Amino acid sequence: MATFNEKKTCSQRMENFGRFVWNPDTGELLGRTLIKWVYISLYYVAFYVVIIGLFALSIFSLMKSLNPYVPDYQDRLSSPGVTIRPFHYVEEDINICINTSNSESWGSYTKSLQEFLAAYNSTVQAVQNVNCTSHDNIKALLSTPGSKTMRACQFTTELLGECSGEEDKNYGFQDGKPCFVIKMNRIIGFVPGNTTAPYVNCTSKNSAALGQVKYFPNGGNFSFDYFPYYGKKAQPNYTNPLVAVKFVDVQRNVKIPVVCKIVGTKISTDNPHDPYEGKVEFTLEIQ
Numbered sequence: 001m002a003t004f005n006e007k008k009t010c011s012q013r014m015e016n017f018g019r020f021v022w023n024p025d026t027g028e029l030l031g032r033t034l035i036k037w038v039y040i041s042l043y044y045v046a047f048y049v050v051i052i053g054l055f056a057l058s059i060f061s062l063m064k065s066l067n068p069y070v071p072d073y074q075d076r077l078s079s080p081g082v083t084i085r086p087f088h089y090v091e092e093d094i095n096i097c098i099n100t101s102n103s104e105s106w107g108s109y110t111k112s113l114q115e116f117l118a119a120y121n122s123t124v125q126a127v128q129n130v131n132c133t134s135h136d137n138i139k140a141l142l143s144t145p146g147s148k149t150m151r152a153c154q155f156t157t158e159l160l161g162e163c164s165g166e167e168d169k170n171y172g173f174q175d176g177k178p179c180f181v182i183k184m185n186r187i188i189g190f191v192p193g194n195t196t197a198p199y200v201n202c203t204s205k206n207s208a209a210l211g212q213v214k215y216f217p218n219g220g221n222f223s224f225d226y227f228p229y230y231g232k233k234a235q236p237n238y239t240n241p242l243v244a245v246k247f248v249d250v251q252r253n254v255k256i257p258v259v260c261k262i263v264g265t266k267i268s269t270d271n272p273h274d275p276y277e278g279k280v281e282f283t284l285e286i287q
């Protein structure tokens with residue numbers, strides 16, 4: 001009879017271990033019979049199938065309960081960012097220097113404007129969006145019966161007048177009267193006030209050198225027709241309204257600091273953490 005603390009030789013231990021791994025007398029492998037191993041494996045397979053099933057079910061029901069046409073999570077952005085084309089959103093300062101007699105100094109700008117405004121071509125807009133001119137109930141006009149998606153109002157380059165690129169393919173750059181396009185970034189559900197439409201106001205510390213600024217559409221208003229934006233899925237064809245600014249009277253060979261602000265209720269322009277909130281700043285020099 002082996003007592004509990006009986007000392008075993010090394011070979012006995014090896015043999016015991018060998019019997020544990022495979023016991024020919026009882027037919028046990030690692031202490032269980034083969035059939036028990038099969039049962040235990042089946043048990044764990046079933047266990048994990050159920051766990052994975054529950055997990056998949058909960059994810060599935062979560063996804064079902066989300067309405068893809070209404071965003072659930074939104075950045076707490078309250079005031080839109082502003083960009084100026086032909087430049088994309090840039091972290092660095094925007095320094096525009098144009099030599100009117102050297103088309104290389106502005107050729108890339110006019111090309112970029114052309115590409116950006118291609119989406120606003122009236123042919124393209126007529127296919128995608130609704131002509132909202134002289135309609136009172138825009139919301140009714142845009143809703144598509146029997147569908148979850150909303151249509152959107154057209155914004156065509158014609159509205160940009162002298163900056164439309166139709167008569168002047170160079171957007172005034174070769175005359176030293178360049179056009180730039182101001183775009184307000186979209187925020188889902190954002191309505192910029194309710195009575196006075198937001199408009200662009202470009203100013204300079206050196207206003208004498210900047211001279212006259214023309215705004216298109218006339219007055220530089222962003223029409224309420226384009227607000228609110230309902231989201232990418234709910235309003236797939238939405239195109240941002242634009243305001244073009246044309247500097248028609250710029251003093252030559254002076255670096256002019258310019259600020260273009262969007263003036264409107266609910267649009268702030270003094271966020272110290274985001275210099276592009278509600279406004280865009282740049283320097284303009286025309287040689």
Ligand SMILES: *[C@@H]1O[C@H](CO)[C@@H](O)[C@H](O)[C@H]1NC(C)=O
Pocket residue numbers: 099100101102287
């Ligand atoms: C503008 O470009 C023309 C032609 O390339 C050049 O002769 C002239 O010096 C440039 N002007 C300035 C101020 O650099």
Ligand SMILES: *[C@@H]1O[C@H](CO)[C@@H](O)[C@H](O)[C@H]1NC(C)=O
Pocket residue numbers: 121122123124157166
């Ligand atoms: C719109 O695009 C068509 C075809 O690409 C072109 O013929 C037309 O001139 C463009 N219209 C405007 C206003 O740019």
Ligand SMILES: *[C@@H]1O[C@H](CO)[C@@H](O)[C@H](O)[C@H]1NC(C)=O
Pocket residue numbers: 127128129149150151152236237
């Ligand atoms: C979006 O534009 C396409 C054509 O590009 C049109 O077929 C579709 O009906 C438009 N969708 C909506 C919701 O206006």
Ligand SMILES: *[C@@H]1O[C@H](CO)[C@@H](O)[C@H](O)[C@H]1NC(C)=O
Pocket residue numbers: 122131132133134154156
């Ligand atoms: C939109 O309709 C108005 C009149 O209702 C018309 O004057 C204008 O040319 C139309 N715009 C386009 C882009 O078709």
Ligand SMILES: *[C@@H]1O[C@H](CO)[C@@H](O)[C@H](O)[C@H]1NC(C)=O
Pocket residue numbers: 193194195
């Ligand atoms: C416009 O909004 C202000 C507050 O944002 C509200 O007091 C006013 O009643 C609104 N006016 C209309 C016509 O909805």
Ligand SMILES: *[C@@H]1O[C@H](CO)[C@@H](O)[C@H](O)[C@H]1NC(C)=O
Pocket residue numbers: 195196197198199217218219220221
């Ligand atoms: C711009 O909008 C304001 C009110 O929102 C309006 O009084 C003004 O006439 C508009 N300007 C133009 C040129 O349409």
Ligand SMILES: *[C@@H]1O[C@H](CO)[C@@H](O)[C@H](O)[C@H]1NC(C)=O
Pocket residue numbers: 201202203263
């Ligand atoms: C534009 O801003 C300037 C400077 O803040 C101001 O004097 C001017 O009245 C503003 N113009 C409009 C139309 O709001």
